[in-house]
Amino acid sequence: MTRVKDFIKKNTMFLALIFVMILFQVLITSANKGSLFAPTNITNLINQNSYVLILATGMLLCILTGGNIDLSVGSVVALVGAIAGKLIVVMGMNVYLSIFICLLTGIAIGAIHGYMIAYIRIPPFIVTLAGMMLWRGVALLILDGLTISPFPDNYLFMFTSYLPLNPDGKGVILATTLIVGGILCLVYLAMEILNRTKKIRKGYDVNTAIAAYGKVGVICLAVLVLSYLLGKNKGIPFVLIIVLIIVAIYSYFTAKTVPGRTLYAIGGNEKAAKLSGINTNRSLFMAYTNMSFLAAVAALVCIARFNSAAPSAGTNYELDAIGACFIGGASAYGGTGTVGGAVVGAIFMGVLNNGMSILGIDANWQKVVKGLVLIIAVLVDVLNKRRAKSS
Known part of the structure; x- marks a missing residue:
């Protein structure tokens, strides 16, 4: 119970963000506004x-x-x-x-x-x-x-373009965004495993495996959903890549x-x-x-x-x-x-x-x-x- 309270305390705003997004989705759908x-x-x-x-x-x-x-x-x-x-x-x-x-x-x-x-x-x-x-x-x-x-277009290209460039169709865009999202999830999972292993080896207190990897799972799910949604539109905005870096x-x-x-x-x-x-x-x-x-x-x-x-x-x-x-x-x-x-x-x-x-x-x-x-x-x-x- 204590660990659950600690998890909620450490991730209050992340949980609040999920709640607000679901709330707005319900309200917008109910109002027939998309x-x-x-x-x-x-x-x-x-x-x-x-x-x-x-x-x-x-x-x-x-x-x-x-x-x-x-x-x-x-x-x-x-x-x-x-x-x-x-x-x-x-x-x-x-x-x-x-x-x-x-x-x-x-x-x-x-x-x-x-x-x-x-x-x-x-x-x-x-x-x-x-x-x-x-x-x-x-x-x-x-x-x-x-x-x-x-x-000029060569300036706008650096900040307003989308990945992949010059795709052959919607299928290529979706496949690219999902592959990029999957790679990001694998990298994040590997980093969390390494950090957790290092902390355990040094004797530090760590969250339970369920709490630690549950958070990883939620974040990875969010990344994959975002990748899918971006893939259904124009692809990954270059500005998003800049922000992530x-x-x-x-x-x-x-x-x-x-x-x-x-x-x-x-x-x-x-x-x-x-x-x-x-x-x-x-x-x-x-x-x-x-x-x-x-x-x-x-x-x-x-x-x-x-x-x-x-x-x-x-x-x-x-x-x-x-x-x-x-x-x-x-x-x-x-x-x-x-x-x-x-x-x-x-x-x-x-x-x-x-x-x-x-x-x-x-x-x-x-x-x-x-x-x-x-x-x-x-x-x-x-x-x-x-x-x-x-x-």
Whole structure:
């Protein structure tokens, strides 16, 4: 019984996501408005929320350092998009060189933020709030208040295409997506077996085999269902591959590397981490530099999706990323959270938006619902912290 409670506690948001998806499916079907799991809708859900997944991954690293956030990411998205529009569309510069310059711009902005936060010790809220206004203003100056479009096909190809390329028919698309999904499941299963075996060998506590492999089975089933649905439409979006690569890299970084684990140590107790020999300044600098780098990546994805660079791009993107992290289990105090949790939070937010939109719920009520979900997630975190301290 205790192990069941522990399993539910560790996977609360994942179970909540499944419940919400089933609930919306029932409501949408009952209202005769299609299906949440329609192949076209699933593809749109991925394309519409890819930027949230990318930004939430970077935002998590900032939050881990002590509940810090970056309010400037939406403005960085707008600025990088504006630069890309000027370089690629207006000046006709080489696409790959333009992308490189855009990514360097993101890194440079993050380095400026990181230096002021980590070494000058200006509070992150103030630095990124100033950045939110500054970089939005620069983006407006570059665009002169106008929208730049359209982008060339060779640029759009990198972010809006589908795998397989130039298929002979629907059968080829479905076969490809199922094969890719099966390979991902086998790799995930092998990694879980190796990790579990290693922990048992070292004498660590592990979940029961039923709990551990039951979770693997549920995730693999979800992957195969997703592969099937994508295969019934256009195939695997390139942007999904980009997101999966980012999530895999940062999951490994936070869980298996020393620099990644230092972020948790800083969030737990920065003074203790510093006394133990951790270079806290460097870790903070890295977290905020990385955040703006991923904001630049998100910008490249967004302008390809909209096929334009607009002054309004990136509006409220920082709130989506922050909300995804907290809903996904990141602590408002720092030191707790996973990339996987941030991904679940981002998907949860995307399903809420998509499901309510299909049902025709007023946009104002959608904001009310998302706000309530966020405050409940943070409230649960605070109450758990208090309960842990009292016990």
